[in-house]
Amino acid sequence: MFRNQYDTDVTTWSPAGRLFQVEYAMEAVKQGSAAIGLRSKTHVVLGCVNKANSELSSHQKKIFKVDDHIGVAIAGLTADGRVLSRYMRNECINYNFTYESPLPVGRLVVQLADKAQVCTQRSWKRPYGVGLLVAGLDESGAHLYYNCPSGNYFEYQAFAIGSRSQAAKTYLERRFENFADSSRDDLVKDALMAIRETLQGETLKSSICTVAVVGVGEPFHILDQETVQQMINAFEIVGEQEGPAAEPDAAAGQEAAAEQGGSTDEGVAPMDI
């Protein structure tokens, strides 16, 4: 009758040592439309796929500017994402008021993770159902972090979250070694390519994606639709000339692998990624 005895509240352990409610929250991140991030030594680029709920509606904003030096891309419950973005904005502005200098990215990420962790240890709370890619620049350089509902956080060279993010991850894994010295424009291009991987056949248009950049001498900002379309046009031409021979079957192979990977993954606690 009961599928699972141990998943009705956050604070109850399963005998196998798992917290199912937390895992379900992490599942919510996977349901959300994809968000990706990648960084060089000087720049971080965030990208996301915008999915409208219906033909008649607009899509929800998934990339938020937190401060001049920090921005986030979210996947999962957008409402939770907005709450956390507001928290981050507050922290930044308060730090700036007291010290007249930007809040180090690593510290904001720890504060955010601690906030998420509290929700996994209180019976009257629920974990946040959102994953955040935090892009930022501080005195120690450019950073990309992933914060998840479990309260864990990781620093990445490049990462993707959300639905069909495995395809983007595969693309990024193939190329991340060159990212450290990439130019800003190359990063944006790789971001768009990674986003395209998650679309599975759908054509990449500026209307279904958002790209944002932060870097040395460039405060965090979301690229406007025209610029994004121009960049898509610029590299799709290249793609048509040399792409069709190599890319489609490579991509198809990975997608198949990704789907298989998805199903085999199910036994593992998602905290472990």
Place this chain on the structure above:
Amino acid sequence: MQFTASKQPENCLLGPESDSQRTLYPYVTGTSVVALKYKDGILMAADMGGSYGSTLRYKSVERMKPIGKHSLLGASGEISDFQEILKYLDELILYDNMWDDGNSLGPKEVHNYLTRVMYNRRNKFNPLWNSLVLGGVKKGEKYLGTVSMIGVNFEDNHVATGFGNHLARPILRQEWHENLSFEDGVKLLEKCMRVLLYRDRSAINKLQIAKITEEGMTISQPYSLKTYWEFSAFENPTQGAVGSW
């Protein structure tokens, strides 16, 4: 030093405010601090006197302290309030170090923090009775600024508090330049301190000079300046200043 504000009648509208404690005037005070940027960092000078009103009550008060790795704080005014400020800053630096993430508060951050503390206390009508000088070097960037007891703050190439503003700043304006060597910087500070010693009755002839550079900071042992009191102008100081103090 805290003083109890006058007792209000029981039905007064001030409520709990009536028995609040405030600093109404300072008790033990230190006099001027003078500081300047030089080629490699910051130099700061202050004497070690602590005056109880106009009595020179204490003779070895250290009025310059290191704050974290990159900053140096000098204070004039109420000594106990300075000690309170040091307590705040100790906590601030401790929490900063506890992050253990390679980031640290530089002189600019500490200066701004102090500005906020001073102005906030002034808004509670309970100021910390000090003029502070904050100098430091971080990532090759020299920083020198000052905060007053009501939160007025600015940065400059050379700063001074109290009497130093009137007697040392004009000298500094005339003689300071970007490429002062350490020796010339010390000489210039000593010149200022000597003038202050001659003309500021609460200054004493026992001072320290502190240096902060990218490499670190050192605060000198206390020492005295050579003085010469036989100038004719010193013989009858109030002559020609009729009616002044």
